[in-house]
Amino acid sequence: MSDRAFAASRLQLVFSAGRDHDLDRVVARDLPALAKQLSHWGHFARPVTVHVAVDLAQLRAASPLASVMDLRGLAIGDQVWLLQPHAWPDRPTDGQLGLLLAHELAHVLWFQRSTQSPRAMAYLPTWFREGFAVVASEGRPAAAQRRQLAHLDIAALAYADDRQMAELGTEVYQVAAYAFASWHAQCGRRGLGELWRQLRAGATFSRAFLNTCGVDDRAFVTTFAAEILNEGRQR
Numbered sequence: 001m002s003d004r005a006f007a008a009s010r011l012q013l014v015f016s017a018g019r020d021h022d023l024d025r026v027v028a029r030d031l032p033a034l035a036k037q038l039s040h041w042g043h044f045a046r047p048v049t050v051h052v053a054v055d056l057a058q059l060r061a062a063s064p065l066a067s068v069m070d071l072r073g074l075a076i077g078d079q080v081w082l083l084q085p086h087a088w089p090d091r092p093t094d095g096q097l098g099l100l101l102a103h104e105l106a107h108v109l110w111f112q113r114s115t116q117s118p119r120a121m122a123y124l125p126t127w128f129r130e131g132f133a134v135v136a137s138e139g140r141p142a143a144a145q146r147r148q149l150a151h152l153d154i155a156a157l158a159y160a161d162d163r164q165m166a167e168l169g170t171e172v173y174q175v176a177a178y179a180f181a182s183w184h185a186q187c188g189r190r191g192l193g194e195l196w197r198q199l200r201a202g203a204t205f206s207r208a209f210l211n212t213c214g215v216d217d218r219a220f221v222t223t224f225a226a227e228i229l230n231e232g233r234q235r
């Protein structure tokens with residue numbers, strides 16, 4: 001079914017020496033579907049190297065400043081690191097492993113489409129960087145659940161730093177996904193393509209964002225937070 005989409009994604013994984021039996025099984029079974037999902041957003045320019053970290057210390061050590069650190073994995077340039085399933089506090093299901101792999105691959109896709117500098121990834125606002133990764137890997141969040149955001153401090157979660165992400169976990173990703181989906185509904189594929197084009201041309205994220213949608217990213221989040229608050233009041 002998805003052979004053509006898989007080919008269109010041009011996704012090629014290269015595994016480093018560290019392998020994991022569970023991960024190999026998930027890759028063998030789910031990679032075509034993950035590639036199909038990601039191919040809606042663009043194709044990969046280069047192969048992606050996958051490393052397995054034996055514990056959290058090794059995962060963190062692989063994460064200098066210019067990386068995208070998630071709780072169980074990270075993406076840096078064309079590389080993905082995943083925490084070995086045995087080292088997760090709760091052993092992950094195959095579905096969770098597949099989602100983590102897809103999420104980190106989405107960060108690599110962003111990197112390959114938008115910039116030549118891994119360092120530039122660190123300057124993306126959390127909501128936009130994680131929002132893209134969640135929506136690209138899992139699809140749009142369910143509209144009916146948007147009202148669950150009403151009790152959250154959206155502006156703070158949207159710009160959470162690494163430490164806050166570790167503490168607040170899923171709420172950061174939740175807010176990011178809805179905020180990114182809202183941006184994408186307004187600016188669309190064309191907007192995303194234009195944003196990438198400007199980033200490749202050397203614009204800062206703030207400048208490229210403003211040029212693309214006519215509003216700066218902080219103002220966009222402020223409006224988004226007001227909308228959510230409003231929807232919460234109307235319940």
Ligand SMILES: [Zn+2]
Pocket residue numbers: 068069070103107129130133
């Ligand atoms: Zn992420």
